[in-house]
Amino acid sequence: MSRYVFDWGSDSVEVDLSTQVLELEVAEEESFFSLRGRKDLESRPVDPADPSLGSISVVPRQLAPHLYAKLSDISSFYAWAPAQAFAVKSKCFDDGLLATVELLVQKGTPRLPGKRGLVLDVWRALRPRWPEESSDELRGTLSFLQAALSLTGSPEESNKTLTLHAKRCRQAFEADTFKSKPLGFYTWNNALTALFKQGRLLQEELSPESAELLARMLTEDPSRLSTYQRHLGLMARLTNPLSKPAVHEAGLTHCFFPPSDSHEGRLVKQLFGEVSPPDGYSFVDDFIQRIRDGRIETTPGTHSGVYDYQIHALAPLLFPERTPESERLIVGPKYRAELEAQFRTLFALTRETQLKQLESLSAGGAPLVVAPRLSIEPLAEHYRRRAEAYRFLRHVLEESLGADVLAGARRTLPKGTQEESLWDELVWMEQLFRGAHVIVRQELGCGLIPEADLPAAMLTRRWLRDWRRDSDISADTRCVVPVYFDKERDLTKVVAVMGFLSITVEARFQQAPQVRVFGADGQERADAKPLLFPTRYNTLCPVAEEVYVRRVPDRKEFRELCDTHGSREAILSALRA
Incomplete structure (x- = not known):
C-alpha cells in the first residue's frame, strides 16, 4: 500500500494513496517561475500615478512566448523533476x-574486427584483379572502396587511373549534401565526421555487377564473410533491421552496408514512393x-x-x-x-x-x-x-x-x-x-x-x-533533423527542435486519498477534516515544428540562427529562407 506520514502540530497525519486519482492540466495563467530568468521582460509601474508602489516585470505584448535554449537557462525552481x-x-x-561505439567498431575489438579493416581487406582481395581484368565494373568497385577508405585514411593505391576515379566518386558523393553532410554528434570532431561520410557512402546502392564482385570476395573467405555478417548484425540491432539486401543476399538492389528500416521510413515509402506530398501535409501529424x-x-x-x-x-x-x-x-x-x-x-x-x-x-x-x-x-x-x-x-x-x-x-x-x-x-x-x-x-x-x-x-x-x-x-539540444527529401519540390522536410517553453501544470484530486489523523496519544481523531488543495508544478514543453528547407543546417548553424531570431515564427521564417 502506498502511503506517507507527516506531522501536523502535535498530531500525526497518515495519507493512504490507494484511493487517490489525480488530474493533470496546464494552468490557465503564466506562473512567476515560468517568467523567472527571461531577459526580454519589461519593467512597468504598478500605478503610473503612484511611483511609490514600485514596478513589476511583464512580457511585452509584441513578443511571442520565450524559447529557452537549455534547461539550465530556466528558473532553478522545480517542484518536480520534469x-x-x-x-x-x-x-x-x-x-x-x-559516438564511442562508432569509434570502437571502426577500429575493432578483440571480439569484433574493425569495420575499416574489413573494407580494406575486401579491397586488397579485389585489387590484384586489376589490370588483368580491367572491366568498368571492377574499376568502379575498386574506386568505390578506395573512396570510402580515403574518408577515414589513405589506402595503399599507386595506380593513377584508380586514384582518379576514386577521387571523382568521392567528390560526386560529397556534392550531394543531403547524403554527405554530417549532422548531430558527428560534427564533434574530425574522426566522427569522417565516420559519418564513410558510413553514408557505403550505404549507396550498387550495380548488380559490383554487388556480385563484392559478394564473391566475401564468400571466398569464411572468416571475412563471418566478420561482415557480424557487422551487419550489429547495425541491425544497434539501430534497426536493414532496409535493403546486403551484397551476398537475394534482392533487386544491394548495398555494401545497407541503411536501417524504421516506422517513419516505411510510411514515407508507402505514401510517397512515387508521388510528392500534397501541400500542407504534416508528416509528423500523420505519424x-x-x-x-x-x-x-x-x-x-x-x-x-x-x-x-x-x-x-x-x-x-x-x-x-x-x-x-x-x-x-x-x-x-x-x-x-x-x-x-x-x-x-x-x-x-x-x-x-x-x-x-x-x-x-x-x-x-x-x-x-x-x-x-x-x-x-x-x-x-x-x-x-x-x-x-x-x-x-x-x-x-x-x-x-x-x-x-x-x-x-x-x-x-x-x-x-x-x-x-x-x-x-x-x-x-x-x-x-x-x-x-x-x-x-x-x-x-x-x-x-x-x-x-x-x-x-x-x-x-x-x-x-x-x-x-x-x-x-x-546541454543545448536544439537541432534540425531531416525526415525526407521531396524530389519534386527540391526541398528537404525537417523537424526543427527550437528550445523549451516553461509552463505550469496543475495536479488536482479527482478522487481523494484516505486521510487519517492521530493525536499525541495515538488515538485517531474523527474531528480533523483535511482541505484538499491542488499542487502546481513548473515544467517544460519542448517546441518542435515541421518545415521545408533548401539547406539543412548543422547544430552550430541552427543554434546561431535561433539565437539571432529568438521567436518560433522568426526562426521558421529564417529556416524557410
Whole structure:
C-alpha cells in the first residue's frame, strides 16, 4: 500500500494513496517561475500615478512566448523533476554512447574486427584483379572502396587511373549534401565526421555487377564473410533491421552496408514512393495519428533494434489514457497537447542520434492541507520502456563487443570523454529510468515499490536530489533533423527542435486519498477534516515544428540562427529562407 506520514502540530497525519486519482492540466495563467530568468521582460509601474508602489516585470505584448535554449537557462525552481530532465540526460548519453561505439567498431575489438579493416581487406582481395581484368565494373568497385577508405585514411593505391576515379566518386558523393553532410554528434570532431561520410557512402546502392564482385570476395573467405555478417548484425540491432539486401543476399538492389528500416521510413515509402506530398501535409501529424489509432504498432518484434525500442518508449506520450497508470491519473486536454509536443521533440532527437544509420482545517491552528505530491513528471510507462530500451542496448553491445570492452571504454563527449566506464553508465541509465517508473507508480498510489526495484529507486532519488548539477542537463539540444527529401519540390522536410517553453501544470484530486489523523496519544481523531488543495508544478514543453528547407543546417548553424531570431515564427521564417 502506498502511503506517507507527516506531522501536523502535535498530531500525526497518515495519507493512504490507494484511493487517490489525480488530474493533470496546464494552468490557465503564466506562473512567476515560468517568467523567472527571461531577459526580454519589461519593467512597468504598478500605478503610473503612484511611483511609490514600485514596478513589476511583464512580457511585452509584441513578443511571442520565450524559447529557452537549455534547461539550465530556466528558473532553478522545480517542484518536480520534469520529464525533459530525463530526456536531455538520455539524449546526451545516447549521443556519447553511439559516438564511442562508432569509434570502437571502426577500429575493432578483440571480439569484433574493425569495420575499416574489413573494407580494406575486401579491397586488397579485389585489387590484384586489376589490370588483368580491367572491366568498368571492377574499376568502379575498386574506386568505390578506395573512396570510402580515403574518408577515414589513405589506402595503399599507386595506380593513377584508380586514384582518379576514386577521387571523382568521392567528390560526386560529397556534392550531394543531403547524403554527405554530417549532422548531430558527428560534427564533434574530425574522426566522427569522417565516420559519418564513410558510413553514408557505403550505404549507396550498387550495380548488380559490383554487388556480385563484392559478394564473391566475401564468400571466398569464411572468416571475412563471418566478420561482415557480424557487422551487419550489429547495425541491425544497434539501430534497426536493414532496409535493403546486403551484397551476398537475394534482392533487386544491394548495398555494401545497407541503411536501417524504421516506422517513419516505411510510411514515407508507402505514401510517397512515387508521388510528392500534397501541400500542407504534416508528416509528423500523420505519424502521430497512425500510432494513436493502431495503424502503426510500435511494440518491438523479434528482429527489432534499439531504435524500435526507443520509439516504443515515446508512444505512451500519445495515449496516456491507455497506460497502466491511467487508473490513477487523468490527463486534461491541454496537458495532453503538451505531451504530444514532447513526443514530437523526442522523436526528432531520437532520430538525430541514429541519423547516420537511418533511413487541511483545525480550530486554533494551521489548517490541515493535503495536496498531490509528485517528485517526477508522472509518465511511468514512458520511463519503463526507456529502461527496457537501455537493457536491450546493453545486451546487444555485450554480445557484439564484449563486456570487457565496454568496461574499458569511456563515453565520447563534445570535448574529451566521461570518467565512468561505458558499461557502468549503461547500467546506470537503465536503473535511472527503472527507478523513475517505480517512484511515479508509488506516488500515484499504484502500490509499494517492489523489493527488487528498491536499488533502482534509491539511485533515481539520489539523482533527483541534485539533478540540476548534472553536466548533461546544461546541454543545448536544439537541432534540425531531416525526415525526407521531396524530389519534386527540391526541398528537404525537417523537424526543427527550437528550445523549451516553461509552463505550469496543475495536479488536482479527482478522487481523494484516505486521510487519517492521530493525536499525541495515538488515538485517531474523527474531528480533523483535511482541505484538499491542488499542487502546481513548473515544467517544460519542448517546441518542435515541421518545415521545408533548401539547406539543412548543422547544430552550430541552427543554434546561431535561433539565437539571432529568438521567436518560433522568426526562426521558421529564417529556416524557410
